Amino acid sequence: MSWNTFGRALRFTTWGESHGPGLGVVVDGCPPGLALTAEQIQPFLDARRPGQSKFTTQRQEADQVKILSGVFEDTTTGTPIHLMIENTDQRSKDYSEIAKSYRPGHADYAYDAKYGIRDYRGGGRSSARETAARVAAGAVARAIIPEVTVTAYVCELGGDAIDPANFYTDEITRNPFFCPDAAAAKRWEEKVDAARKAGSSLGAVVECVATGVPAGWGAPVYAKLDSDLAAAMMTINATKGVEIGAGFKAARLTGEENADAMSPGDDGQPVYASNHAGGTAGGISTGQPVVVRTAFKPTSSILTPVPSITSDGEATEVRTKGRHDPCVGIRGAPVVEAMMALVLADHKLLHRGQMG
Secondary structure, three states, X not given: XXXXXXXXXXXXXXXXXXXXXXXXXXXXXOOOOOEOOHHHHHHHHHHHOOOXXXXXXXXXXXXXXXXXXXXXXXXXXXXXXXXXXXXXXXOXXXXXXXXXXXXXXXXXXXXXXXXXXXXXXXXXXXXXXXXXXXXXXXXXXXXXXXXXXXXXXXXXXXXXEOOHHHOOHHHHHHOOOOOOOHHHHHHHHHHHHHHHHOOOOOXXXXXXXXXXOOOOOEOOOOOOHHXXXXXXXXXXXXXXXXXXXXXXXXXXXXXXXXXXXXXXXXXXXXXXXXXXXXXXXXXXXXXXOEEEEEEEOOOOOOOOOEEEEEOOOOEEEEOOOOOOOOOOOOOHHHHHHHHHHHHHHHHHHHHHHHHO
């Protein structure tokens, strides 16, 4: 049994490999009558696109999206929306040396153990290249939730965190790190460049905030909004941890500190003193901003030799050539945004289906 589909009311299925002729996604369950064009989708793909600075992989892909179905006269029809992106800059020869060796930290051995065959060219389906399809699907999801604003940014890189007092939303698009702190972005230039030159890599933490989410989305047991968000983020390549709201810090608070005290507002809605819960309570949105943090491990493809084994079980050393992100978490920000949008759109449709 194969698992390439995510979602309930809004379902998306991605297809394609890193070094195949192309990749894409089929989005099913999108309501009819929504405005949707390739021009709406393209800016999100441009944000994730490789080769835009020396701090990311130098693979050059235009990532131009094509809408093959589900849209007529720039309007969704309610039928499956098929989006396709061509691969144009594959260099499969870069991976010839690891055809019979397992890259530590990658899915190489696990794939072989499960399927008995693997696409060693960039990792096939396990490559972060697959996330381009998710970003395209996320643009469709945003058309379903126009009342919601989703913003992701890198809040920590290589153990160096931003200063919340120096947070400026406009700064996120002004540097190659999706960083809201200009001073931190300047420091990160040196950190990432040093790791790249050393043939190594760094990890990062991406925070994503969704504002405008009304109270009531989600369900109290097996379709919790926060559990679906956690599952969505954990499907992204290189993700090793997810926090909702205060996350692990909540375990170090007292009950009264963590309570998110409420007081009556002028419009009859509650006013919260804090948001340690990250915009959810009992698996249902509270009307506060939904806050998710995703931890990305250092990129496993590095030039530094690492001990490993061959497919024959012999000892070897692996030095991964090719073009790789020295910090995969940087381009993870647009992917986290997309997954947040997809989960929220799914839960909006589920809520409408149950509550009318």
